[in-house]
Amino acid sequence: MTESSLLEPHDLPARWRHKRVFTLVDTRFTTSFFLAAWQSWRDDDARCERLHVVAIAPLDALDEAPSNHASPLADELARAWPMRVPGMHRLEFDAGRVVLTLAVGDDAHALISSLWLRADAFRVDMTDADRTDDPRRLCKALARLAGDGALVRIRAREPMHAPLRRALEASGFEVTANAAAPDALSARFAPRWRVRRHEPPLACDTRTREAIVIGAGLAGCAVSSRLAARGWRVTLIDRHALPARDASGNPAGVFHPIVWRDDSVAARLTRAGFLDALHRWRALEAAGHDLHRSDAGLLQIADTPEDADALAAAIARFDYPHGYVQPMTRAEASAMAGIAVARGGWFFPHGGAISPAAVCAAQLAAGAGRIATRMNTEVARIAHDGHVWQTFDAHGNEIASAPVMVLANAHDAARLAGLYGQPTRIVRGQLSVLGASALDALRVPVIGEGYAVPMGARGTLIGATYDIDDSSSEIRDAGHVENMERLEGMLPGLSLTPGEVRQGRVAFRCVTSDRMPMIGQLADESAARRDAHRLSGAWPLDLPRMPGLFGAFAFGSRGLIWATLAAELIASKIEGEPWPIERDLAESIDPARFLLRALRHADFGPA
Ligand SMILES: Cc1cc2nc3c(=O)[nH]c(=O)nc-3n(C[C@H](O)[C@H](O)[C@H](O)COP(=O)(O)OP(=O)(O)OC[C@H]3O[C@@H](n4cnc5c(N)ncnc54)[C@H](O)[C@@H]3O)c2cc1C
DSSP states (O other): OOHHHHHGGGTTTGGGTTOSEEEEEESSOOHHHHHHHHHHHHHOTTOOSEEEEEEEEOGGGGSSOOOSOOSHHHHHHHHHOOOSOSEEEEEEETTTTEEEEEEESSOHHHHHHHOOOOEEEEEEEOTTOOTTSOHHHHHHHHHHHEEEEEEEEEEOOGGGHHHHHHHHHHTTEEEEOOTTOTTEEEEEEOOSSOOOSSOOOOOOOOSSOEEEEEOOSHHHHHHHHHHHHTTOEEEEEOSSSSSSOSGGGSSOEEEOOOOOSSOOHHHHHHHHHHHHHHHHHHHHHHTTOOOOOOOSOEEEEOSSHHHHHHHHHHHHHHTOOTTTOEEEOHHHHHHHHTSOOSSOEEEETTOEEEOHHHHHHHHHHHTTTTEEEEOSOOOOEEEEOSSOEEEEOTTSOEEEEESEEEEOOTTHHHHHHTOTTOOEEEEEEEEEEEOSSGGGGOOSOEESSSEEEEOGGGOEEEEOOOEETOOOOOOOHHHHHHHHHHHHHHSTTOOOOGGGEEEEEEEEEEEETTSOOEEEEEEOHHHHHHTTTGGGGOOGGGSOEEEEEEEEEOOTTOHHHHHHHHHHHHHHHHHTOOOSSOHHHHHHTOTTHHHHHHHHTTOOOOO
16 A cells, blocks of 8 residues: 555545644554655645654564664664563654554553544544444544544444444544545544443643743753743743752652552553653753763562562563563672572562762753743742742732743642642651772662662662651761661671761652652642532543643652653643553542542541
């Protein structure tokens, strides 16, 4: 099939011309279709600003990068090909203006249901389907995602046409006659009555692409950079003189996904965050930024021998590739670490340690020209005047205003937004930096009950204490001793002394009660409160939201793997683009989840 014949049924390139975003959904990833769309987009002078292709693919499709398409674009696709793990993978090309999101797994129906986007075109291949397949489920799923006038092209064998036609019509599509293609049906989304409970996502209604981001740590710098990459002008406000001074100012931090006995929400979400962070950091490094990222992997020591065995079995059961995670016996782990370890564990070849401040600096440099920083500036209050969000200092003077605002200021975000029920707490953490010590033999960052990060000439970073609701910034000897004891539990031959501590640092994590971050659009709590009875059985999409007000905070002990994913999710929501993660995952970090629970349990206290 030629390139143009692949795109013709979708009336492309005509339909994407002069649009900000155009979204094509392919229900079974086909390399030739993606490459045809990408090439045609490149060749079109009047192309849309961003082309999204969202495609469903079975896990086996990731076994090998597509190799039978000799072209420079195919080579680029092969170089970006993701690791063979389930979930959603976002690949970006042409400076991020062509985006391929692969939704990978073995249940195609579940994957389509987990997407959240507004589609302009669907390509569906049902040639393998037989009469027992029920097309109604598929057509309903398409209708949930279809934008106005979205075109659908379904390849199917003739006996499927009649049930498909009925299913399409029942879901709000108008089937168009297509004598030229007897093996396919074409349809247009044109519902004559309301066919869905929630409208698919739209861009924030703003005349200008201007945003305020409060907080210049990992969260705020990542959000600023993702918005700047989409052409937004960002005012980034922080009370310190320089970015990355609070929690994001630690000398190094470790990063790795959670791997557990089941593929829980935490396992899936940390996998998505880990892979997204790697992708963004590699792009910054390729542009010449030094992030001080270690490159020898990261070792996790199990808490018990039983955990080590169970995890080894789970890694085999999930068939995780070696590049993602490898089980380690105690002997293997000791050889890997360069120091005897207490138990076996598992190894992340692409995990490691990185400088959070270097990440922040690189993101701001990459967005230079679009990000204006306002340092030494504390926001005392925010308000919405019906059109824009305003920020005020303690004297009531306006600092800046914009139609979109992102609260990326950790524990202070809940105060500024006036969130119900104080959903976040602080957890004090003390780190210790050791000078010359037995830990100099350590070859890779090691984590478990505590962690140790070799930093070359700067010594070894060990940590960290976990002191809930303790707001003291004083560095304590007891904290250093605690850090050493944690480490000695993992690396039993060690004998460290307080005299080896060269330096200490205290910072504060911001956590929620379910230990998941707060990422997304904030709810309009006053409106929800007024409507509490009707909303007692509400879904996240039913809640009234604050126009243009988003949050990226409560990253707990995992800021490094949450920050870039949070930024991409928020930027996608603001621009009305396909979400980069599954809907259930986005709901598990929705900042409105505590409000939703309160509404469900009629536990909505006094104002
Ligand atoms: C001891 C310790 C060890 C850690 N180790 C790791 C690790 O190994 N790996 C990992 O991934 N994570 C680790 N973390 C967690 C990680 O540091 C955080 O999750 C991350 O830095 C949070 O980033 P943030 O941008 O949300 O918050 P912060 O870095 O705290 O930034 C918030 C910013 O908001 C600003 N701000 C707040 N209120 C206002 C206001 N009203 N007006 C203006 N500015 C305001 C602050 O000045 C600050 O710069 C650790 C944390 C601690 C404390």
